[in-house]
Amino acid sequence: MIKVLKPGLLTSVQDLGRTGYQTYGVIASGVMDPAAHRIANLLVGNREDAATLEITLSGPVLEFQEDALISLCGGDLSASIGDKQVKPWRPVYVKKGSELRFGQAKEGCRVYLAVAGSFNVPEVMESKSTYLRAGLGGFHGRALKEGDELTAQELSEAAAKIKSFLQKQAGGEALVSMDWHVASEFIPVFKEEQPVRVIKGRQYELFKKESQEAFFFEPFQIGSKSDRMGYRLEGPKLQLDKAQEMISEAVAFGTIQVPSNGQPIILLADRQTTGGYPKIGQVASVDIPVVAQLKPGEKARFQEISLEKAQQLYLEREKSIQQLAQGIRLKLKEEVR
Amino acid sequence: MEFNISPLGDHGAIIDLGKTIDEESHERVKQVTAFLNDKPFDWLIEYIPAFTTVAVFYDPVKVMDQKDKPSALPYEIVRATIKKELPKLGVGEKRQGRVVEIPVCYGGDLGPDLTQVANHNDLTEEEVIELHTAGNYLVYMIGFAPGFPYIGGMKEEIATPRKEEPRLSIPAGSVGIAGSQTGVYPIETPGGWQLIGQTPVRLFKPDQEPPSLLHAGDKVVFKAISRSEFDAYKEEQS
Structure with missing residues (x-):
């Protein structure tokens, strides 16, 4: 006990x-x-x-x-x-x-x-x-x-x-x-400006060119109101090319959505099941642990990864965890x- | 059935079944959901239906275990499988959804914003209650919180914008209006909806299977009850 x-x-x-x-x-x-x-x-x-x-x-x-x-x-x-x-x-x-x-x-x-x-x-x-x-x-x-x-x-x-x-x-x-x-x-391995690999989200193309670039080039700080539901990020303001209403749909562990204030949120373990904000990116599954270990006040830098590469890395990681288990x-x- | 498939990260795919929130999109969502509910694939972890989409979550390792195309990656295999299976669903018969009656005690301390909704729309409180109970309601999806129904079909005459400052805590069972939507809060949570009443019925029952009173596709009838009926109902439950 x-x-x-x-x-x-x-x-x-x-x-x-x-x-x-x-x-x-x-x-x-x-x-x-x-x-x-x-x-x-x-x-x-x-x-x-x-x-x-x-x-x-x-x-x-x-x-x-x-x-x-x-x-x-x-x-x-x-x-x-x-x-x-x-x-x-x-x-x-x-x-x-x-x-x-x-x-x-x-x-x-x-x-x-x-x-x-x-x-x-x-x-x-x-x-x-x-x-x-x-x-x-x-x-x-x-x-x-x-x-x-x-x-x-x-x-x-x-x-x-x-x-x-x-x-x-x-x-x-x-x-x-x-x-x-x-x-x-x-x-x-813990680094300053921790690199986090991100797949482009379903609505990535709807963002302004400058916002698309800023997302992958500028660092984002983990805000103080971050919790198990989501990490609120502080950084360059991300804006849609044209304002538009989205129809609510499912989100996933690691979805990065952008509310109207332009400051992205990484949805984590206690996320809601659905959301109505545009998704600019999705953290690759192999890097979810990296995000989970970031403290409020620390910074992350998003690196683009293709879906193919993310899936390959995931399969390799799973294999090595199985080997580790053995x-x-x-x-x-x-x-x- | 027309549809598009796109990735949701490296474990998910979203099937797009319509562009607008309407009954046709909803019917397609229901058909796909019914198909997935029979667990047609080993790799299927779970699915989340919404207004015009169904998200499918898969286990990439299991996808690769049973594949016969060694070069393809999990997403491509999942996509190809869904593409092959969905057209077989056909249009099918519209299934009649259930009708669920939800008793509501309107106004007073259980519905602190009823007056505001009435004033906003130049109506009396009685008229708001009459219009709210007269809606032709359909549950489009469950989301936001456990058992929380997104309900379409509210009369436009009582549409009211959300509160400017969301409340930090809204009691379970609160019935609210946000824009032209109406809904019921299944658990205590913060929120910005205009609260017009409360139901004594539990919408989320974690000890029961399934845990949600309402399901996508249900028709809902709101029925006005008095405060004493509300209290009696509560008493009965506890």
């Missing part, structure tokens, strides 16, 4: 989202950074779509009331137990009674905490994701609060073995980390031999 001593800015239970219900207007929700979430799960022997805790900017203080096998993937929010840093992107054993805390958000905006066995919360509409606005799913439909107690489900066989193996190694220490971590190709399974077996 994990007890929440301090909730942090926004800590919620999420999985890969609520699919199949958008036709009824139910938003997808789910994690902002699917890559970090999936890898965090794989590292502790969970299915990649199991629920994790999404921790935002200023993290919580969590007390482990039982020994646990965990992993942290995503941004670097200075996780520590006692005077030891909790190393990311690898399995970590945490001893009963330890307090996991977070400090400064050094790099990135969110980190995913996976616990072997995954969190024991009910499924609502086939998902464990928290839909904050409607107050459903996840842990009682809301972000975590002080005093909440989360339980984990039963561990997979591999996870149970690795946990007892590390337990022996720990010899009473509060935590032991594996000395290996996932390959660096999966670990995000690699982790082997590694976990080897360690306990």
Whole structure:
């Protein structure tokens, strides 16, 4: 059991989202950074779509009331137990009674905490994701609060073995980390004016030439009112060639729409299902994790990518994640031999 | 059936089925939705119907798993498949949608903008209620919020622009007007619609399958009820 001593800015239970219900207007929700979430799960022997805790900017203080096998993937929010840093992107054993805390958000905006066995919360509409606005799913439909107690489900066989193996190694220490971590190709690189690859949107051609150019050449700053629903960008004003009314239609994870004030919004995990603003672009799926790790105040620069290239990269990425999954399974077996 | 297909990112495609919001486009959207609802493709993740379009979301890995054209990319395969299948749907018979009655308690604290709607249109409050209950309403799509219906068919005589300052919180069940549209808020949310009343009926039921009371294609009848009927209905539900 994990007890929440301090909730942090926004800590919620999420999985890969609520699919199949958008036709009824139910938003997808789910994690902002699917890559970090999936890898965090794989590292502790969970299915990649199991629920994790999404921790935002200023993290919580969590007390482990039982020994646990965990992993942290995503941004670097200075996780520590006692005077030891909790190393990311690898399995970590945490001893009963330890307090996991977070400090400064050094790099990135969110980190995913996976616990072997995954969190024991009910499924609502086939998902464990928290839909904050409607107050459903996840842990009682809301972000975590002080005093909440989360339980984990039963561990997979591999996870149970690795946990007892590390337990022996720990010899009473509060935590032991594996000395290996996932390959660096999966670990995000943080840059100033982060490049984000974008496919031209359905209404790209309706924008003024200057606006089309500015979109791909000027940096955009992530505004302070950005949240899980969308990132509000600040930059050059983007204008349509001719004002026109759009008929509302579906939007997607990473759709960049431009309301009449000319400041684009990147629609993210908690986006509405449909929208009536012109779509200037669509973030390539492989770069959604890059966007999810941008903090308000940081800047992004959009780079054009063709649909063909974006799909190719996506298929390659999926293949390498499958290979990683297999690699982790082997590694976990080897360690306990 | 005439249609266009274009990409929505690297996981989606939008099927365009009309240029204007009207019953013909809506019928085509309904036909395509009915077809997709039978899960005709392994790679189909989900779909989102709207006024004149249906968006299809696909899993590119699954598309490639079952393809026999190794050089083509997922979108091209999805596009070709849809292009082949849709014309087979034919025009078909118009299916009669359901009729759903929604009781509304108009005015007072449940409909704080009824007076404004009346004043804007030089009508009495009673006339606004009469016109609102007399509409020939069709649910074109569900979107914006869970179970939120975009309803066409409101009488132009009661059309009223949105509020200049949206309210930060609108109670669930509020019935509103925005321009020449009318709608019902299924959950508490911010919004700029003119609120003329409230229904005690729940439009979003997360514990039921399907979770939305209304579906695209439904006809809606608004029925005026008194405050005591409203309270009784609420009581019954809880």
